[in-house]
Amino acid sequence: MRRGLVRRSSEFVRPGARAPDALDQAAMMTGLRLALIAAILSGCGGRAVHDEAAGAGGSGGATGAAAGLGGLLGGAGPMPDFSACTGNDTCVLEPVGPCGAGCEPIPLSRLEAINGANVAAYERSKPPTPCIENLCPELAYADLQMQNYYAECIAGHCQALDVRETDLSRCQMDTDCSLRAGTSCCACADDHLIAYASQANIEQAFCAPEPACQANCTPPPLPRFVAAWCTAGHCVVHYPP
Numbered sequence: 001m002r003r004g005l006v007r008r009s010s011e012f013v014r015p016g017a018r019a020p021d022a023l024d025q026a027a028m029m030t031g032l033r034l035a036l037i038a039a040i041l042s043g044c045g046g047r048a049v050h051d052e053a054a055g056a057g058g059s060g061g062a063t064g065a066a067a068g069l070g071g072l073l074g075g076a077g078p079m080p081d082f083s084a085c086t087g088n089d090t091c092v093l094e095p096v097g098p099c100g101a102g103c104e105p106i107p108l109s110r111l112e113a114i115n116g117a118n119v120a121a122y123e124r125s126k127p128p129t130p131c132i133e134n135l136c137p138e139l140a141y142a143d144l145q146m147q148n149y150y151a152e153c154i155a156g157h158c159q160a161l162d163v164r165e166t167d168l169s170r171c172q173m174d175t176d177c178s179l180r181a182g183t184s185c186c187a188c189a190d191d192h193l194i195a196y197a198s199q200a201n202i203e204q205a206f207c208a209p210e211p212a213c214q215a216n217c218t219p220p221p222l223p224r225f226v227a228a229w230c231t232a233g234h235c236v237v238h239y240p241p
Contacts, residue, residue, distance in 0.1 A: 082114040082122045083158040088209045090116040091151035091158035094123075099131035105145045113151035113158035142239050147192040150183035152205055168200045169235040177228035177235035181220055185210065188217035195228035195235035 085091055093111045095101040101110045114122050148163050163169050163183060171177050178198045182191030185207035196202055203212045225240045 079125065080118075080121065081157075082112070082118040082125075084156060085115045085153035085158050086156070087153060089153055089158075090209060091153050092116045092119065093149055093151045093160055094119060098126040098129040100134070101146075103134050103136035104139055105143050107145070108149055108160055108162055111149060111160050113160040115158055140239070141192060142237070144192050147182045148194050150206060153208065163194055163196060164234055164236065166205075168196050168202055168205060170200075170233060171197050171230035171235050172233075174228070174230050177230055179222050179226065179228045179237065186213035186215045186217055187219045188215060190220055193222070193226060193237050195237045197235055 083091075091113055092115075094114055096110055096112050112122075149160065150163065151158050151160055153159075169177075176197055176199070177195050179193050179195055180187045180202070181193060182189060183194060183206050184191065185203065207213060227238045228235050229238045230236075
C-alpha cells in the first residue's frame with residue numbers, strides 16, 4: 001500500500017480526510033456518466049451525421065450531438081402511428097416485443113395491430129435485442145390461442161381482436177355455430193380451429209380490403225369429434241375429453 005493512503009470502506013482516503021459518503025459517490029458517478037455521454041456525442045455520433053448529411057464547418061457534428069443527447073434524455077419526437085388505416089388497407093398482427101410473441105398460450109396483449117404497409121418500419125422501430133430461442137412445450141389444442149386473433153381497421157386504426165369476444169361468434173344455441181381453420185381470409189391454411197356464428201359475415205372481417213376470398217383453394221377437412229358449441233353467448237370450440 002502506498003504511503004499516505006489508508007484503505008477505508010473500499011476507498012483510498014488520505015489521513016484526516018473525510019470518507020466519501022453515498023451522496024458524494026452518487027455525484028461522482030453522475031459526473032462520470034455525463035462525461036462519457038459528452039465524449040460519445042462529440043466523437044462518433046457527430047462524425048456519423050456530418051459524414052452522411054451535414055455540410056462543411058462541423059455543423060453536422062453539432063446536429064448529431066444534439067440528436068443523440070435528445071434520444072438519451074428521452075427528447076425524441078413522437079413515434080409514428082403504425083396502426084393508422086383506411087378501408088383499402090390490410091391490418092396485420094405483429095409481436096409487441098423484439099423477440100416474437102413467445103410460447104402459447106399467447107395473450108392478445110403480446111400482439112400489436114398495425115397497417116400491413118408499415119411492417120418493415122415497425123420492426124425497425126424496435127430496439128436491437130439479442131433473442132433466445134424459445135423451447136415451447138406441447139399443449140392441448142384447447143390451450144392454444146393464436147388462431148382466434150385477427151386485426152381489423154376500425155375507425156381509422158387497426159385493432160387487435162379476439163373472435164371469441166366479438167359479434168362474429170355471438171350465438172343463442174349450438175346450431176348457430178360453425179367451425180373453420182383460423183382467421184385467414186380463405187381458411188385454407190392448416191391452422192387450428194375457431195368457432196364462429198354461421199350467420200356472421202366473417203369474410204368482411206377476415207378478408208378486408210378484399211370483399212371475399214380470392215384464392216382457389218380447398219379448406220382442410222374438419223377433424224372428427226370436434227364441435228362448435230354456444231357457451232355464454234359466444235361460439236367456442238369443444239374438443240373431446
